[in-house]
Amino acid sequence: MSFDGTPDPFADPLAFGQRMQILRERRGMSRPLVAGLLGKSPSWVKQIETGKLQVPKLPTLLRIAEILRVRDLADLAGDQSAPVDLFIGPGHRRLPAVRDAIDAYPLAAEREAPPAAHLQARIARAWAARHQAPNHRDVIGALLPDLIRDAQLAARQADTAAARRTAQAALAEVYSLTQFFVAYQPDSSLLWRVAERGMVAAQESEDPHAIALAAWLTVQAHRDSGRSHFEAADAVNLQTLRFLEPLLPDADDDLLAAAGALKFEAGYTAARRGDSGAAWGYWDKARVMAKRLPETYYHPATSFSRAIMGAHAVTIAVELRAGGESVRQAAAADSTVIPSRPRRARHRIEEARGYQLDGQPDTALATLDKAHEAAPETIRYNGYARRIILEETEARHPERRRRACDLAVKVGLLAA
Known part of the structure; x- marks a missing residue:
């Protein structure tokens, strides 16, 4: 049993469906919500959770793990002999x-x-x-x-x-x-x-800029730690923005960019929470701040700039799991204006997530190839890229499966 009296999803001998139900309920997600994100019916989710259907195949298993923000696939599947951390890269x-x-x-x-x-x-x-x-x-x-x-x-x-x-x-x-x-x-x-x-x-x-930058990174650490840390992410973010607000009318470009990056992070967290209105509202506030910066300006730590706002729009759409909107935003964004190789690769990965959400797996793989070309170490440590690649290594289409396996070898997921 866990500390709150509910069964422990990581304890044996719970079946897969029981683990899935416990993890779903702990995250406050209904069966219809999970079903919609999976492209399945609520009755399918219920049958999986009650054991009337077998454990899904790897592509669906990986999608469930992403939706429930399960860091180690073994925690969901129950097989502790072969842990696969989806969001942690190699040491x-x-x-x-x-x-x-x-x-x-x-x-x-x-x-x-x-x-x-x-x-x-x-x-x-x-x-x-x-x-x-x-x-x-x-x-x-x-x-x-x-x-x-x-x-x-x-x-x-x-x-x-x-x-x-x-x-x-x-x-x-x-x-x-x-x-x-x-x-x-x-x-x-x-x-x-x-x-x-x-x-x-x-x-x-x-130093306000140092404080803003440290807060920006702390917000990311909280958000990436899971739904239970979202409130902490928002608290750090909004408190820092309140501290910076009186300084912004006379702020230099670096401080202005750091504040703009924090506004986008508030939208990012809202998108991961599923709050579309707040997510796009904060993105728009960040865009307004980006317009105050010189056209060629690029913040060295946060990458905040005019050039990055298109990439940020793709991220918001992807986190909201809006496939069509993700693809539209990807078409509107110009990755060539992003001067940073790792940030350009990160943008390509976000585009690939959008293409996969929109049912375009071949385009998703081609986009991940571009990410690898820009910065191999970025894709190697990105859990979303790893999930897409692993999923497509089991694709029914032979050519797509081959391309995914080739990319998996380059990224280090499969041995050559």
Whole structure:
């Protein structure tokens, strides 16, 4: 039994249907809602849950897991011998070194911290490398250990209040960069340590931009942790926006973009909750803020800009599971204007989700190929891309199955 008295869906010997029903009810989702999202009838869902129908095949199983936000397929299927985490990618080879730098707690400094200007220049180069490299995790993973140690050292050695605030802002930005690397890797506790340290450093800096950026990443961490964290995501988001509101009339481009990114994140969370009105309302508010930015401006951390709003519209439509609208928004968005390789790949993955929702699996696979071309490490760590590829490896159409298997090999889901 679970802490609230309901059966534990992860305990044996519960049947698949019982697990599905418990997980569905815990997420407050009705049978008609789940049936509609699956393209099935409510009676089909009932027959699955009551055991009158057999466990569905892998494509449908993966769709159920996505709808119920089940992170490990084994938790739904009940087979713990072969866990498949749908939303966590493989551990990167540079993860241990980054983890060691985060976990280190030196009490004495044996060297002098680098000057603030030097540290900031390295941070700027690291953001640029992240956007330009197809293997961006590898590049950032190589830079982060020294950046983390030097930023921590600078914060400890700062000898005036002004220097301390500057150093804390730099440290918060390094933690933000670190969170991009750690996300979707098999160490969720490390992700939360980074997010929390980033928020503390940002608050110590008293820098509105640092606070906005740390909040933006914390919102994502909460939202990606599941429906039970949506309220926490909204609380962090809206509190930060209230803090920023008086500053926006005279804000520089970076602060304006960070606030715009937060408005979009509020829409993103609303879309995942299924609230179409709030989702598109926040997207429109973010679009208004994007129009205040120069046409060529691109925020180095959030990617917020005029260029990104089309991609954001695709994400809202996909999260609302509106296949036709997703395809319409994808047709209207221009991916070529997104200067960041990983963000362009992420947009292609969102487009692929839309095409699959709209019943166009061949176009979805072709779009995932484009995502892989833009940034292989992005698609390798994206749970939605992995689900689509795995689903199509069992397609009845031989050519589609072959293309999916070829992509699965490139992404690392299947052995060559």
